Amino acid sequence: MTTVVNVHEATDSPFALSHLDSLESEAVHIFREVAGEFERPVILFSGGKDSIVMLHLALKAFAPAPVPFTLLHVDTGHNFPEVLDYRDRAVARHGLRLHVASVQDYIDAGKLRERPDGTRNPLQTVPLTEAIQQHRFDAVFGGGRRDEEKARAKERVFSLRDEFSQWDPRRQRPELWQLYNGRHAPGEHVRVFPLSNWTELDVWQYIAREGIELPEIYFAHEREVFARNGMWLTAGEWGGPKDTETVEKRLIRYRTVGDMSCTGAVDSDATTLDAVIAEIAASRLTERGATRADDKMSEAAMEDRKREGYF
Amino acid sequence: MSTSTEQFAEFADVSATTLLRFATAGSVDDGKSTLVGRLLHDSKSVLTDQLEAVEAASLKRGQEAPDLALLTDGLRAEREQGITIDVAYRYFATARRRFILADTPGHVQYTRNMVTGASTAELAVVLVDARNGVVEQTRRHAAVAALLRVPHVVLAVNKMDLVEYAEPVFAAIAEEFTTYASELGVPEITAIPISALAGDNVVEPSANMDWYGGPTVLEHLETVPVSHDLTACHARFPVQYVIRPQTAEHPDYRGYAGQIAAGAFRVGEEITVLPSGRTSTITGIDALGESVDIAWAPQSVTIRLADDIDISRGDLLAPVGDAPTTSQDVEATVCHVADQPLAVGQRVLLKHTTRTVKAIVKEIPSRLTLDDLSQHPNPGQLVANDIGRVVVRTAEPLALDAYADSRRTGSFLLIDPADGTTLAAGMAGESFATTKAVAVVEDEEGWDF
Numbered sequence: 099m100t101t102v103v104n105v106h107e108a109t110d111s112p113f114a115l116s117h118l119d120s121l122e123s124e125a126v127h128i129f130r131e132v133a134g135e136f137e138r139p140v141i142l143f144s145g146g147k148d149s150i151v152m153l154h155l156a157l158k159a160f161a162p163a164p165v166p167f168t169l170l171h172v173d174t175g176h177n178f179p180e181v182l183d184y185r186d187r188a189v190a191r192h193g194l195r196l197h198v199a200s201v202q203d204y205i206d207a208g209k210l211r212e213r214p215d216g217t218r219n220p221l222q223t224v225p226l227t228e229a230i231q232q233h234r235f236d237a238v239f240g241g242g243r244r245d246e247e248k249a250r251a252k253e254r255v256f257s258l259r260d261e262f263s264q265w266d267p268r269r270q271r272p273e274l275w276q277l278y279n280g281r282h283a284p285g286e287h288v289r290v291f292p293l294s295n296w297t298e299l300d301v302w303q304y305i306a307r308e309g310i311e312l313p314e315i316y317f318a319h320e321r322e323v324f325a326r327n328g329m330w331l332t333a334g335e336w337g338g339p340k341d342t343e344t345v346e347k348r349l350i351r352y353r354t355v356g357d358m359s360c361t362g363a364v365d366s367d368a369t370t371l372d373a374v375i376a377e378i379a380a381s382r383l384t385e386r387g388a389t390r391a392d393d394k395m396s397e398a399a400m401e402d403r404k405r406e407g408y409f
Numbered sequence: 410m411s412t413s414t415e416q417f418a419e420f421a422d423v424s425a426t427t428l429l430r431f432a433t434a435g436s437v438d439d440g441k442s443t444l445v446g447r448l449l450h451d452s453k454s455v456l457t458d459q460l461e462a463v464e465a466a467s468l469k470r471g472q473e474a475p476d477l478a479l480l481t482d483g484l485r486a487e488r489e490q491g492i493t494i495d496v497a498y499r500y501f502a503t504a505r506r507r508f509i510l511a512d513t514p515g516h517v518q519y520t521r522n523m524v525t526g527a528s529t530a531e532l533a534v535v536l537v538d539a540r541n542g543v544v545e546q547t548r549r550h551a552a553v554a555a556l557l558r559v560p561h562v563v564l565a566v567n568k569m570d571l572v573e574y575a576e577p578v579f580a581a582i583a584e585e586f587t588t589y590a591s592e593l594g595v596p597e598i599t600a601i602p603i604s605a606l607a608g609d610n611v612v613e614p615s616a617n618m619d620w621y622g623g624p625t626v627l628e629h630l631e632t633v634p635v636s637h638d639l640t641a642c643h644a645r646f647p648v649q650y651v652i653r654p655q656t657a658e659h660p661d662y663r664g665y666a667g668q669i670a671a672g673a674f675r676v677g678e679e680i681t682v683l684p685s686g687r688t689s690t691i692t693g694i695d696a697l698g699e700s701v702d703i704a705w706a707p708q709s710v711t712i713r714l715a716d717d718i719d720i721s722r723g724d725l726l727a728p729v730g731d732a733p734t735t736s737q738d739v740e741a742t743v744c745h746v747a748d749q750p751l752a753v754g755q756r757v758l759l760k761h762t763t764r765t766v767k768a769i770v771k772e773i774p775s776r777l778t779l780d781d782l783s784q785h786p787n788p789g790q791l792v793a794n795d796i797g798r799v800v801v802r803t804a805e806p807l808a809l810d811a812y813a814d815s816r817r818t819g820s821f822l823l824i825d826p827a828d829g830t831t832l833a834a835g836m837a838g839e840s841f842a843t844t845k846a847v848a849v850v851e852d853e854e855g856w857d858f
Contacts, residue, residue, distance in 0.1 A: 114636040120427075124668075126697060159666070160666075274529075274831075275528045279831045297500045
């Protein structure tokens with residue numbers, strides 16, 4: 099018995115939506131769900147491409163009215179100046195309110211200690227958690243995507259966190275249909291991930307389609323870098339290069355933007371969006387695998403940090 | 410340009426590809442991880458660093474070959490115990506389509522995960538081992554797909570290499586499964602003989618089974634229709650949020666924002682607002698930045714109306730003459746998804762589309778055993794992974810469709826008001842889990858077969 103199916107063209111129906119339209123529609127639905135059900139939502143905004151896409155989607159979701167959320171940036175003190183500049187311009191252009199939680203302030207006050215390796219990403223958890231408590235945010239939008247890392251593949255769109263911001267993978271609520279359950283006790287909050295189902299390529303294609311402006315460091319440029327742990331890192335006051343490391347001028351671009359100490363650049367001559375998209379489509383490395391030292395720490399590094407309250 | 414760049418250049422412009430959400434059901438023993446691993450691997454979605462991580466982890470555990478299951482088992486407990494605890498979402502793309510795969514564990518105690526994965530799936534792949542054929546677990550998977558009304562089911566008969574690629578083995582399994590799943594109401598079943606390990610009919614057509622003339626698994630995934638004529642569906646628009654800028658630029662703008670749950674809406678159409686029953690006419694549809702004359706599911710839009718009537722989050726817009734009835738009595742099939750039980754008399758919250766109301770569980774008429782679809786009357790309570798019928802009374806009227814007519818407006822959650830736990834996933838109206846008198850077939854004397 100052989101089952102024969104008629105082969106249809108994938109886009110044969112006038113009601114077919116492109117994958118970008120489907121993802122956009124889903125993300126907008128998530129933003130509006132939060133606006134309808136929460137008192138004090140906030141968007142984590144770093145000036146990186148994922149948070150830029152989040153903001154763009156939020157603007158579309160509520161137009162012609164303003165976005166009904168504030169922004170929060172956890173600043174490691176080691177951010178790229180181009181990115182901070184972009185952040186401030188975006189905030190001004192859309193008349194938004196930005197809260198900044200500073201890792202440097204915590205270090206200066208003796209509440210956090212610098213790690214021997216100089217990496218500050220893991221230090222973001224405490225300032226983030228305390229900012230959430232202090233401002234009583236009940237929904238916190240993050241740009242996390244499930245394709246980024248194995249522990250994230252199990253993350254919910256609405257992810258409940260206790261008053262310590264902890265994530266317990268065993269206590270996650272099943273998430274069915276498009277029905278998101280955002281109920282939480284006072285002091286608890288929900289992390290919300292509107293880009294859950296997007297891939298790196300989707301994000302770039304969407305940026306291209308919508309004509310969204312990005313910080314220049316996403317495109318190929320000449321920069322003084324040095325090699326560490328198989329990555330090109332930007333020389334700077336954050337702790338590099340060491341005596342054993344040599345600085346050289348290379349044509350590079352960043353696939354992700356985070357703390358300078360653990361965000362690596364890739365060799366690239368992609369100066370346009372189309373060139374970047376072609377490069378990513380051909381890449382044999384994942385975004386984080388190519389550029390993030392912090393995810394390589396251990397097989398369960400991300401799971402452990404998420405449990406502690408990391409985004 | 411390297412060969413890989415040429416190979417992938419076509420991805421650079423895929424603005425016209427569609428998106429298919431599908432789910433896989435089957436246990437590790439059926440070779441599910443291998444099938445998923447192969448789909449990801451052969452569609453170039455497993456990248457070098459992911460493979461390296463898997464190889465390193467496999468070596469550390471003393472395994473010789475890279476264990477593809479490690480690609481999907483993301484949590485420490487899963488890796489330590491070699492099981493899958495939770496739904497894992499995987500992403501891959503071909504030149505023709507983008508895929509979202511809900512990879513669900515197949516063990517009996519994880520019914521809730523399978524239900525979760527199937528709830529958003531347009532297609533489900535059910536895996537069987539060609540040597541074992543249709544077993545209890547296969548029937549459970551078919552039942553879940555039928556209950557959740559997944560439009561397309563693929564039966565992947567795996568390990569054909571271990572039965573000498575014999576067509577009669579495949580044909581018998583395909584027939585048994587198709588008969589069973591059709592009786593449950595699965596609308597479309599495609600059976601494919603595969604060997605995930607050897608790669609037969611997963612991505613590449615099999616040279617070992619020239620008797621099979623159908624598509625490979627990937628070909629079928631790429632070509633199965635994901636959209637159909639929505640003008641024939643009951644149009645439904647749950648209001649999520651009211652947009653009122655009240656700015657100098659837009660002093661009088663009032664739009665109702667939401668995602669179209671079913672069907673299509675047009676400018677000029679007359680609509681009813683539920684539960685109030687007020688009517689108005691659509692004067693504009695804003696589709697995220699552009700004004701359109703028509704919009705359809707699942708687009709997120711903002712609808713403007715001719716009349717300034719009282720509409721808020723939780724209301725439902727439907728065409729005049731095709732609106733659902735409202736009721737405070739809900740009868741449904743539920744899958745219980747929480748560790749704490751659901752009992753008769755329990756006070757809960759019911760979330761339906763954008764509306765959450767207080768409710769009380771009046772009755773639990775029956776519990777269903779998925780293996781043989783037998784009914785157990787009045788169990789008193791449901792526990793984790795149970796599927797049963799419930800009767801719920803709500804504090805306010807709901808505009809609920811039958812789940813059979815509309816997955817999005819016929820589904821709901823039951824939530825514990827004390828701690829917010831999602832207790833149960835509900836599907837309104839009739840299903841094969843509805844209690845009915847089972848006809849007893851008597852042996853007819855005098856017949857001699």
